[in-house]
Amino acid sequence: MPVRLNPPSASELFPVAGVRLGVAEAGIRKASRRDLTLIELCQGSRVAGVFTQNRFCAAPVTVCKEHLPSGAIRALVINTGNANAGTGEVGLTNARATCEAVASLCGITAAQVLPFSTGVILEHLPVDRLTAGLPAAKADLRADGWLDAAHAIMTTDTVAKAASRRITLGGKPVSLTGISKGAGMIKPNMATMLGFVATDAAIAQSLLDPLVKEVADLSFNSITVDGDTSTNDSFIVIATGASGAPEITDAASADFAALRAALIDIAVPLAQAIVRDGEGATKFMSIVVGGGKDRAECRKVAYAVAHSPLVKTAFFASDPNLGRILAAIGYAGVDDLDVSKLRVWLASGNEEVLVAEKGGRAASYVEEAGARVMKAEEITVRIDLARGQADATVWTCDFSYDYVKINADYRS
Amino acid sequence: MPVRLNPPSASELFPVAGVRLGVAEAGIRKASRRDLTLIELCQGSRVAGVFTQNRFCAAPVTVCKEHLPSGAIRALVINTGNANAGTGEVGLTNARATCEAVASLCGITAAQVLPFSTGVILEHLPVDRLTAGLPAAKADLRADGWLDAAHAIMTTDTVAKAASRRITLGGKPVSLTGISKGAGMIKPNMATMLGFVATDAAIAQSLLDPLVKEVADLSFNSITVDGDTSTNDSFIVIATGASGAPEITDAASADFAALRAALIDIAVPLAQAIVRDGEGATKFMSIVVGGGKDRAECRKVAYAVAHSPLVKTAFFASDPNLGRILAAIGYAGVDDLDVSKLRVWLASGNEEVLVAEKGGRAASYVEEAGARVMKAEEITVRIDLARGQADATVWTCDFSYDYVKINADYRS
Numbered sequence: 001m002p003v004r005l006n007p008p009s010a011s012e013l014f015p016v017a018g019v020r021l022g023v024a025e026a027g028i029r030k031a032s033r034r035d036l037t038l039i040e041l042c043q044g045s046r047v048a049g050v051f052t053q054n055r056f057c058a059a060p061v062t063v064c065k066e067h068l069p070s071g072a073i074r075a076l077v078i079n080t081g082n083a084n085a086g087t088g089e090v091g092l093t094n095a096r097a098t099c100e101a102v103a104s105l106c107g108i109t110a111a112q113v114l115p116f117s118t119g120v121i122l123e124h125l126p127v128d129r130l131t132a133g134l135p136a137a138k139a140d141l142r143a144d145g146w147l148d149a150a151h152a153i154m155t156t157d158t159v160a161k162a163a164s165r166r167i168t169l170g171g172k173p174v175s176l177t178g179i180s181k182g183a184g185m186i187k188p189n190m191a192t193m194l195g196f197v198a199t200d201a202a203i204a205q206s207l208l209d210p211l212v213k214e215v216a217d218l219s220f221n222s223i224t225v226d227g228d229t230s231t232n233d234s235f236i237v238i239a240t241g242a243s244g245a246p247e248i249t250d251a252a253s254a255d256f257a258a259l260r261a262a263l264i265d266i267a268v269p270l271a272q273a274i275v276r277d278g279e280g281a282t283k284f285m286s287i288v289v290g291g292g293k294d295r296a297e298c299r300k301v302a303y304a305v306a307h308s309p310l311v312k313t314a315f316f317a318s319d320p321n322l323g324r325i326l327a328a329i330g331y332a333g334v335d336d337l338d339v340s341k342l343r344v345w346l347a348s349g350n351e352e353v354l355v356a357e358k359g360g361r362a363a364s365y366v367e368e369a370g371a372r373v374m375k376a377e378e379i380t381v382r383i384d385l386a387r388g389q390a391d392a393t394v395w396t397c398d399f400s401y402d403y404v405k406i407n408a409d410y411r412s
Numbered sequence: 413m414p415v416r417l418n419p420p421s422a423s424e425l426f427p428v429a430g431v432r433l434g435v436a437e438a439g440i441r442k443a444s445r446r447d448l449t450l451i452e453l454c455q456g457s458r459v460a461g462v463f464t465q466n467r468f469c470a471a472p473v474t475v476c477k478e479h480l481p482s483g484a485i486r487a488l489v490i491n492t493g494n495a496n497a498g499t500g501e502v503g504l505t506n507a508r509a510t511c512e513a514v515a516s517l518c519g520i521t522a523a524q525v526l527p528f529s530t531g532v533i534l535e536h537l538p539v540d541r542l543t544a545g546l547p548a549a550k551a552d553l554r555a556d557g558w559l560d561a562a563h564a565i566m567t568t569d570t571v572a573k574a575a576s577r578r579i580t581l582g583g584k585p586v587s588l589t590g591i592s593k594g595a596g597m598i599k600p601n602m603a604t605m606l607g608f609v610a611t612d613a614a615i616a617q618s619l620l621d622p623l624v625k626e627v628a629d630l631s632f633n634s635i636t637v638d639g640d641t642s643t644n645d646s647f648i649v650i651a652t653g654a655s656g657a658p659e660i661t662d663a664a665s666a667d668f669a670a671l672r673a674a675l676i677d678i679a680v681p682l683a684q685a686i687v688r689d690g691e692g693a694t695k696f697m698s699i700v701v702g703g704g705k706d707r708a709e710c711r712k713v714a715y716a717v718a719h720s721p722l723v724k725t726a727f728f729a730s731d732p733n734l735g736r737i738l739a740a741i742g743y744a745g746v747d748d749l750d751v752s753k754l755r756v757w758l759a760s761g762n763e764e765v766l767v768a769e770k771g772g773r774a775a776s777y778v779e780e781a782g783a784r785v786m787k788a789e790e791i792t793v794r795i796d797l798a799r800g801q802a803d804a805t806v807w808t809c810d811f812s813y814d815y816v817k818i819n820a821d822y823r824s
Contacts, residue, residue: 056771
């Protein structure tokens with residue numbers, strides 16, 4: 001059961017001028033399920049992306065990195081059922097053949113196509129079946145295809161993930177719509193976090209590239225289920241420019257700030273949806289670290305808490321186990337951390353409880369207050385390092401019997 | 413059920429000349445259990461130690477670090493039931509009071525005493541009860557007290573952990589005996605890995621200090637259950653010199669090499685015993701990484717595999733899930749790793765199976781062979797990075813339903 005995650009409705013997802021989406025059943029791994037998505041972009045669209053740092057990166061990730069610099073991307077092709085990862089040279093050949101097939105169907109070049117795959121790894125991509133499905137996906141292309149695409153890129157997700165916003169830039173209405181998939185990067189066999197956000201805003205490539213990295217850092221790179229990084233993770237932002245809004249060329253402009261805020265406003269819930277849908281998740285936890293010298297050390301502390309199996313099992317048990325949280329902060333790797341100064345709160349809803357200060361349990365703390373907070377489905381752990389102005393937030397879920405069950409039984 | 417871990421017998425544990433051990437029931441947390449251990453060292457004993465890197469280190473760890481440089485340690489005092497961690501200034505006062513009480517009882521100074529605590533954290537140490545138990549522990553002092561001490565330092569361990577060896581140095585018989593405790597550093601409430609090894613060999617302090625770090629690195633610092641680092645972890649080596657063997661003053665001597673080998677030969681099984689007794693453990697896994705540029709990168713890869721909840725749940729399921737192992741190697745942080753060159757084997761007993769090469773599944777691999785290896789209780793994952801001569805080994809256990817059960821239910 002996902003934690004407070006409602007499926008999107010088609011009416012909530014605004015079309016993005018210059019983008020059409022189509023899906024098809026290609027039978028990549030299983031028959032009778034939509035497993036192929038084609039996204040067509042109008043000429044002049046700008047695209048930027050960030051990809052997995054895993055050295056075993058999948059063949060499509062390698063091909064995306066080759067094609068992106070061309071600056072003239074016109075199509076994205078996404079298959080589920082097979083990740084085309086751990087497939088060596090054959091995998092690269094298959095990813096390139098996929099691009100060739102899309103190119104020939106759409107009258108563009110292979111270098112204008114970005115391929116994405118998610119599903120089982122160490123198996124070769126059935127390019128013939130994928131290619132055979134492409135005409136149906138092309139025939140299905142439509143501006144309101146976002147919800148169907150959100151469904152078609154799911155693997156073990158239990159809920160489709162999509163978000164949409166409208167803003168005004170230079171007096172023109174601009175839409176942003178995004179979809180994501182992933183049940184927490186916790187399944188290298190049916191792996192992969194994918195996120196795609198498109199807007200019809202116009203923005204210079206030189207601004208879009210760093211913006212995508214920044215947005216990813218604040219969203220998809222701030223979540224964890226169990227610390228396992230997939231071979232295929234990709235986050236792509238598309239700016240078609242088809243809204244007619246003036247091109248954003250100045251990072252100090254109000255329009256840039258508005259677009260940046262809207263992108264974050266979409267990417268954060270898309271990323272959080274992956275954690276809410278994390279395998280076996282019964283709680284959604286925000287680890288908010290402030291008062292750090294720099295963002296890097298705040299992230300270290302937040303991730304140490306978010307990754308600790310002891311903390312995660314305590315949250316599953318609704319146990320306000322302060323010792324486990326303090327121990328995780330202590331081993332996070334902030335070498336000169338003065339534990340006598342830091343403070344820790346547990347919060348849910350309107351209630352925030354100071355639980356630790358002066359190197360131990362807070363004098364004002366009573367276990368009943370901690371227990372009350374821990375019963376909630378959404379809990380915030382707030383940590384003040386009391387040594388600077390930087391902060392960082394990481395979102396994660398708890399660690400339940402079902403996590404072990406799902407991952408121990410997965411291949412059987 | 414621990415994995416292939418037999419309790420030691422008293423007859424296997426050699427007394428160490430210059431060391432006497434006594435235990436008592438002090439009622440620190442529960443009545444009628446041995447929870448207090450006193451170890452008395454003869455004059456001239458040399459002692460060295462390594463301690464937790466956790467910033468929330470416990471008060472006794474801080475006091476140990478203050479007292480060790482004196483070079484004249486004569487007693488160790490170890491209590492279970494309370495870790496005296498996360499206890500602020502009061503905790504330091506209590507740890508120092510413990511040392512004063514031992515000193516006054518034994519006619520030494522407080523600076524000659526090393527204190528160790530393990531048990532619940534965030535609770536104040538009941539110094540009065542501890543102190544009241546000391547005379548009984550002193551009255552119990554004897555050279556053959558090792559097995560009782562191994563029992564008395566247990567918290568949630570299911571099996572006492574001890575090892576002993578005899579070697580000859582300069583024609584004299586020398587004994588080494590050690591005890592350890594810990595069910596995997598996975599319980600910050602009843603936490604802590606402790607290891608104590610004593611020998612009646614004589615060795616210069618300037619050689620003992622780096623030797624202890626090296627031995628810890630190859631043993632207690634090469635294990636993991638879940639990556640959580642305790643607030644109290646300590647590893648202590650004592651060399652009494654009482655065997656009459658000549659003092660070792662040259663790191664290039666044959667005697668130094670023999671003592672080093674014997675220390676490693678004791679510390680490794682003591683450390684492995686903690687993993688074998690890890691909570692919920694059903695498998696004992698050795699992650700052996702070779703062909704690295706340096707030991708640090710080999711350890712990174714070994715720990716990435718050993719910490720991955722996905723790998724650990726796959727081992728629990730006896731599932732030869734290569735994708736999870738390859739993905740963990742890929743995200744270990746070895747930035748310029750060429751995955752097309754590395755090779756991975758799974759091994760148990762006499763069987764070793766090449767499972768991955770050339771960036772994917774080995775051509776010769778058949779699932780039946782992998783499944784056969786994975787059924788064993790002790791499994792080795794061997795990884796050749798194919799880029800250098802360095803190696804490193806890490807020992808860990810699998811991740812079972814019982815791990816979640818034990819840690820989710822622990823405080824209830």
